[in-house]
Amino acid sequence: MQSSSLGRVWTAVLLSSLAFFTAACGGSDSNNYGGFSQAQVNQFLGNFAGRGVLSNGQTGTLNMLVAADGKVSGTFQVANPVVAALATFSVATGSYSISGSVDPNTGAFTVTGTVPDFGTFSITGVLPRNGGLGTYLVTLNGQTFSGSIQSGTTPPNNNSNPSGENTKPILGGTLSNFLFSGNGFNGVNPPLTSPSVTGELTTGSSDNNHLVIGLAQPGVALGDFRTLTFLVVTRGNPLTTGTYNILQNGTDSGFGVSLSDTSGNTVNAAWAETAETSGTFTITSLTDSQVEADFDVSLVGPNAETPGTAQGTFNTSGHIVANFLNLP
Numbered sequence: 001m002q003s004s005s006l007g008r009v010w011t012a013v014l015l016s017s018l019a020f021f022t023a024a025c026g027g028s029d030s031n032n033y034g035g036f037s038q039a040q041v042n043q044f045l046g047n048f049a050g051r052g053v054l055s056n057g058q059t060g061t062l063n064m065l066v067a068a069d070g071k072v073s074g075t076f077q078v079a080n081p082v083v084a085a086l087a088t089f090s091v092a093t094g095s096y097s098i099s100g101s102v103d104p105n106t107g108a109f110t111v112t113g114t115v116p117d118f119g120t121f122s123i124t125g126v127l128p129r130n131g132g133l134g135t136y137l138v139t140l141n142g143q144t145f146s147g148s149i150q151s152g153t154t155p156p157n158n159n160s161n162p163s164g165e166n167t168k169p170i171l172g173g174t175l176s177n178f179l180f181s182g183n184g185f186n187g188v189n190p191p192l193t194s195p196s197v198t199g200e201l202t203t204g205s206s207d208n209n210h211l212v213i214g215l216a217q218p219g220v221a222l223g224d225f226r227t228l229t230f231l232v233v234t235r236g237n238p239l240t241t242g243t244y245n246i247l248q249n250g251t252d253s254g255f256g257v258s259l260s261d262t263s264g265n266t267v268n269a270a271w272a273e274t275a276e277t278s279g280t281f282t283i284t285s286l287t288d289s290q291v292e293a294d295f296d297v298s299l300v301g302p303n304a305e306t307p308g309t310a311q312g313t314f315n316t317s318g319h320i321v322a323n324f325l326n327l328p
Contacts, residue, residue: 051155052147144196171325173197184312191226209234243282255281269310272303
């Protein structure tokens with residue numbers, strides 16, 4: 001059954017799913033899978049830097065300064081121009097000002113900027129803590145791209161964080177054979193049609209080995225997302241191919257599932273596993289470049305640990321291919 005401690009784990013996962021799903025899980029082994037305590041106020045002051053691939057060789061570098069009042073300022077710099085014009089995406093190189101805010105308790109942030117001839121773009125995510133490595137989403141000209149972020153003024157340049165754990169961000173992938181049905185479910189059905197695939201794999205930890213895969217579907221309004229997230233926890237054991245069952249408490253191994261509907265930093269509705277939830281998450285392939293998995297879960301219900309208007313339960317199944325981002 002779902003304990004209150006497990007509920008808190010999924011509350012943290014939901015905060016990490018505000019618009020994209022980030023893996024703010026690195027750093028100290030005691031980070032509780034990105035669990036942000038409401039008592040930890042103003043812990044995100046200072047500089048953060050990120051980098052990611054936009055398309056066909058273009059890169060985007062993110063530099064953010066978080067002030068004491070939670071205001072964010074900085075730049076988003078596009079480099080390595082595309083030689084051949086893309087069908088629906090091409091942006092001039094340059095540095096574009098960004099501004100926004102971050103929740104000083106959770107690290108959830110949204111910033112926006114403007115690119116000439118393209119209009120407003122948004123960057124959403126959750127800032128990492130304890131030297132961790134996280135990911136974020138950039139939404140520009142109707143397309144969504146992922147990047148990796150860490151504290152300081154230097155963007156990530158490898159897949160290792162300072163604690164010695166090995167973290168591989170996920171950038172891109174596919175969802176296939178997706179089925180979704182609800183019973184009294186009051187969310188968008190189906191919640192996903194062509195989601196972005198994000199997340200991370202962390203290995204080499206004494207008690208924090210895990211896989212996070214987030215399927216993020218942009219909504220109609222800027223900053224609106226629906227995110228179906230899977231968290232596979234193996235604690236100090238290696239994560240391998242095979243079948244994982246639903247987590248029963250906050251200390252065992254297994255997997256959890258969460259669905260959130262968010263607008264910026266606001267949770268509209270959220271569902272997660274409950275005592276009635278059953279199902280499996282089967283990792284069918286795990287290589288240096290990607291992970292593949294099948295999921296099949298039933299009776300996922302409202303998450304009592306979070307605000308929102310969630311009602312009813314849902315069943316879902318499908319196949320995920322998630323590609324690892326190997327930063328140079």
